[in-house]
Amino acid sequence: MATGTNIRTYYNGTWHRGDIPVMCAADHGAWLGTTVFDGARYFEGIAPDLQAHCDRINRSAEALMITPTTDGADMADIVREGLKTYPADAAVYIRPMYWALEGDSLGVAPKPGATGFAICLEEIPMAAPGSATTMTTTRFRRPTLDCAVVNAKAGCLYPNNARMLAEARAKGFGNALVADALGNVAETATANVFIVKDGEFFTPIANGTFLAGLTRKRHISNLTAAG
Template sequence: MAVDTSARTPTWTFVDGEWIAGNPPLIGPVSHAMWLGSTVFDGARWFDGIAPDLDLHCRRVNRSAVAMGMAATVPAEEIERLALEGVKKFDGKTAIYIKPMYWAEHGQAGSVVAPDAASTRFALCLFEAPMHTAKPHSLTLSPYRRPTPECAMTDAKTGSLYPNSGRMIVEARARGFDNALVRDMNGNVAETASSNVFMVKDGVVFTPAANRTFLAGITRARVIGLLREAGHDVREATLSVEDFMGADEIFTTGNYSKVAPVNRLDDRELQEGPVARKALELYMDWAYGRKAAA
């Protein structure tokens, strides 16, 4: 049977010392990653000639590999260099998603379930992915929850966590929403199914405190810092669904879309607020190296 090596958008992958176009077949049916889920990845963005926080994403994928019991075989600085080399293979007109990845080929001798760190493989995949920055989106409360560190590999950005996110989004879209507001096992808000979440009440900016049940993202940290530098009161706190239902505005942050406002939470309509607009302005001014407006 022929292997489909096509990709949905222009794609280049660096693996085993060479760049390959399209979607190369890399994982076989006996690979540990295929049947036991030992995969980690990270995601950075390139657009308009810049790649904000690329170095931090390259460092995090290496931390994820170690957290999953694999080896970080490529120094973060080399991943960053390769990523910028790969960007040159595109036409420079469309935003690019930069995805470094590790996976295990084999399990440990005598305990196949655990990955064999010595069998760790690395690939770096770049593909065109338009930005959806500032695009308003709707949320609904998900019936599903984020796991605790005792229940899942929450300290790694691992592919095995994402089927849970996927079913959250499928369930939300079946009810007419774009994404889902997700709670942790204690019933407090953690994030959305695919991004970190912020709310504003009486001028104060709140975001769920990092409690290891969700990925406290690089863009989240960047936005927190920029808003604080601009004089905003930003607090990481334990937040309830009721807190979000009473918010003056809600917005999300993530590497894929940076900052985006929420225009509906279940049956409550919301408007894009001034803090979300300011957060995006501050982020882009920082990313492009511009001086922020007073």
């Protein structure tokens, strides 16, 4: 099910209109979860940190032993080509994706060089200024690198986030504040987190249990520049 509207899909070297099929039932990614993605944004005619997002998905692929097939700069150029089909005032979610096509002799580890690649563009509105939610805690924790691929933006990590969010909503809240294995605040169920207290901004230290986001990095840079 698509989240947004006005979808464009890049697959097999060309842009297609709509949400086209890209994965087969026997693909390694379909049955063993070897999928990675990234999420950039286009709004007000700009796509901040697009190159960084394209570079990061290649690192995510390598963390899952998937062979990247598209250079980050080339990927960004493909995205810009696709964005030309949207109105200048459109808000577009940019999602490049890799998945493993085949496994090794035992079927479990991905086979090097056997990679599926697609980019999905969807019109999804930006959050309204001043929009808010409510927060609670959750019994579910962020995993550590010795038991999950927390150094990647991997699809296989998101069922854990989903149950965090479901637990929060069952308690009447909009989102969950999530801890790591030691009980330190890590992030929310859907995003990195900041708090503001007495004019100071705080965010959890990136300790390897959660993905320290590119937007988080941009906020830190902007706040530092602002003193």
